[in-house]
Amino acid sequence: MVLIGGTSNVGKSTVAQVVAERLGFAYRSTDQLARHPGRPWRTAERAVPEHVAEHYASLPVDELITSVLDHYARLWPRIEELVRAHAAGAEGAETGLVLEGSALWPGRVAGLTAPRVAAVWLTAEPSVVRARVRTAGRYAAATPAERHLMDKFLARTERYQTLMLSVVQRLGLDHLDAGDGRTPEELADAVLAAAAAQHAVGRRPSGAAPAPEGRDSPRTS
Known part of the structure; x- marks a missing residue:
């Protein structure tokens, strides 16, 4: 298994699907296991559900x-069960799996002892994530109320990355800058190189070269 974590809109699903194709593995997102109020902007196919709009409009960023x-904490037992089943080659898990999602919290993933499992976290400068969200949500043409929801989503997304990255760095886990201009194919190469070098989930042997970065990791402030 290859686990790919990171904040929203950092490019996890795109890179994970390329990695899965390269390896001949199945692809899955943790969002398919259980959903939390998602992206609060409308698209041609989807209006923003009322409960999602209320969630972002009513709660401060801390909440x-x-x-x-x-x-994510409630979802973890299901993720852990899925990882262990695939690592053990349980029935229905004959094919390798690339699993991606923000629910792959580094502190929990690093505690996995399952064999043949690698993990990498993707990061990006806040300005990169902000531009992606605003493009997807057509921020320039949005109403003030719609912009407010996007701004709250972005604030949560940036706060999540700050917290996540602090844990990744404290534990010495592999992470890659996904906002440095590399293509999904190039990032997939970097994920696979990092995964191949790991001796434990998310970790390389002491003294091994870090995961290949295009430039410095995003700031944590």
Whole structure:
């Protein structure tokens, strides 16, 4: 298995699908296991559900981040069960798996003892994530109310990355800058190189070269 974590809109799903194709593995997102109020902007195919708009409009950022972290904590037993089943070659798990999602909290993932599992976290400068969200949500043409929801989502997204990256760095886990201009194919190469060098989930042997970065990791402030 290859686990790919990171904040929203950092490019996890795109890179994970390329990695899965390269390896001949199945692809899955943790969002398919259980959903939390998602992206609060409308698209041609989807209006913003009322409960999602209310979630972002009514809660301050501190409560938004607490809510999503609590959701990931509740989801973890299902993720752990999925990882162990694939690592053990359980029935229905004959094919390798690339699993991506923000629910792959580094502190929990690093505690996995399952064999044949690698993990990498993707990061990006806040300005990169902000530009992606505003493009997806057509921020320039949005109403003030719609912009407010996007701004709250972005604030939560940036806070999540700050917290996540502090844990990744403290534990010495592999992470890659996904906002430095590399293509998904190039990032997939970097993920695979990092995964191949790991001796434990998310970690390389002491003294081994760090995961290849295009430039410095995003700031944590």
